Amino acid sequence: LIAPDGAVRPTIFAEMTALAQQTGAANLGQGFPDSDGPEWIREAAVRAIREGANQYPPGRGIPRLRAAIASHQRRHYGLEVDPEREVLVTAGATEALTAAILALAGPGNEVVTLEPFYDSYAACIALAGARHVTVPLVPGPEGFRLDVAALDAAVGERTRLIVVNTPHNPTGTVLTGSELARIAAAAVRADAVVVTDEVYEHLVFDGAAHMPLATLPGMAERTLTVSSAGKTFSVTGWKVGWASGPAELVEAVLAVKQYLTYSGGAPFQPAIADALEAGDGEVAALRDSLRRRRDLLAAGLRDAGFETVVPQGTYFVCADAAALPDGADGAEFARSLPGRAGVACVPVSAFCRAGSEAATALSSWARFTFVKDEPTLRTAIGRLLALR
Numbered sequence: 001l002i003a004p005d006g007a008v009r010p011t012i013f014a015e016m017t018a019l020a021q022q023t024g025a026a027n028l029g030q031g032f033p034d035s036d037g038p039e040w041i042r043e044a045a046v047r048a049i050r051e052g053a054n055q056y057p058p059g060r061g062i063p064r065l066r067a068a069i070a071s072h073q074r075r076h077y078g079l080e081v082d083p084e085r086e087v088l089v090t091a092g093a094t095e096a097l098t099a100a101i102l103a104l105a106g107p108g109n110e111v112v113t114l115e116p117f118y119d120s121y122a123a124c125i126a127l128a129g130a131r132h133v134t135v136p137l138v139p140g141p142e143g144f145r146l147d148v149a150a151l152d153a154a155v156g157e158r159t160r161l162i163v164v165n166t167p168h169n170p171t172g173t174v175l176t177g178s179e180l181a182r183i184a185a186a187a188v189r190a191d192a193v194v195v196t197d198e199v200y201e202h203l204v205f206d207g208a209a210h211m212p213l214a215t216l217p218g219m220a221e222r223t224l225t226v227s228s229a230g231k232t233f234s235v236t237g238w239k240v241g242w243a244s245g246p247a248e249l250v251e252a253v254l255a256v257k258q259y260l261t262y263s264g265g266a267p268f269q270p271a272i273a274d275a276l277e278a279g280d281g282e283v284a285a286l287r288d289s290l291r292r293r294r295d296l297l298a299a300g301l302r303d304a305g306f307e308t309v310v311p312q313g314t315y316f317v318c319a320d321a322a323a324l325p326d327g328a329d330g331a332e333f334a335r336s337l338p339g340r341a342g343v344a345c346v347p348v349s350a351f352c353r354a355g356s357e358a359a360t361a362l363s364s365w366a367r368f369t370f371v372k373d374e375p376t377l378r379t380a381i382g383r384l385l386a387l388r
């Protein structure tokens with residue numbers, strides 16, 4: 001395998017989930033819910049199978065789902081996208097991100113991401129043959145915040161793409177209007193395209209507001225917005241995602257997507273159209289329940305001796321294990337924790353480039369997910385308390 005900088009390697013999520021299964025650990029590693037999405041949404045997929053949605057859907061996605069995505073963007077954010085030309089359904093957000101990076105970046109280009117970053121970005125940038133440049137998110141009293149000076153230094157004439165992720169995995173940061181404005185200004189200055197990964201768009205807490213980058217002045221014409229049904233409706237295994245934005249960007253993504261999967265799973269598409277049209281109540285309930293579980297886990301981690309940064313969104317809390325026994329090296333800590341304590345997590349270094357400033361600063365940090373039921377979280381907390 002051509003893996004120019006080691007970015008294409010077995011994902012940390014598969015490794016940590018396998019370790020959790022082998023050891024019987026509470027799996028606070030890979031971010032997937034342990035209770036499925038609403039029954040009426042699942043029934044809609046079953047009905048679609050019975051009613052014959054079993055052959056290839058159109059490559060762009062079924063018209064009803066594209067219309068529901070366009071209507072979601074208008075209703076929540078006032079963004080107008082044409083469901084015929086400016087919306088593309090993909091096999092999860094992962095495929096939209098992969099196809100976008102492969103379509104839009106290549107040798108000689110730089111792709112800027114935040115750091116830590118969701119692991120697939122680095123792999124796709126490496127597969128595209130582009131250079132990966134990162135901008136740290138730095139922990140402090142206001143949470144993990146964008147290093148704006150580093151952003152301005154990172155974005156330049158070789159920058160082809162800026163990949164933004166808000167709400168952010170793994171830190172839980174919801175980028176503020178002023179952070180987004182700095183990113184927008186940098187993109188305009190460098191004439192770069194922005195791909196924004198907003199899969200946690202509805203999972204924000206404490207009055208923090210998710211702001212799509214495409215809503216900033218001058219950004220709609222250079223921004224491809226990516227999201228997914230997996231997190232919003234607790235159906236991560238359905239792999240229904242989408243990209244929306246200017247027709248020429250969507251066409252570029254489609255050009256690659258046709259040769260990755262051609263199309264996504266047919267029966268899930270009408271079910272997600274139903275969910276987008278009528279599922280706001282369930283999403284609000286999920287958000288409330290996640291906020292309670294976030295508070296439970298963050299308090300438990302603090303009691304167990306971690307320094308935590310309470311996230312404003314997502315499924316994840318990042319915690320510094322430096323003060324715990326064997327906590328100085330986050331990667332070693334995460335790999336030994338399932339066997340030692342019966343809890344799985346993910347080292348934050350897995351979301352960093354080896355040797356980077358962020359990797360060094362976050363070398364003793366681990367990410368824990370709170371998208372598990374309360375008994376599982378309480379069991380995990382009890383086991384972590386016993387480590388002290």
Ligand code: PMP
Nearest residue numbers: 092093094118169199228230241
């Ligand atoms: N982006 C981020 C930030 C994620 O955390 C994930 C995984 N949950 C994805 C993309 C992938 O989403 P999907 O499962 O829809 O492919």
Ligand code: GLN
Nearest residue numbers: 013014029030031032169
């Ligand atoms: N996005 C999930 C996480 O961050 C995992 C997705 C995956 O396993 N690729 O934990």
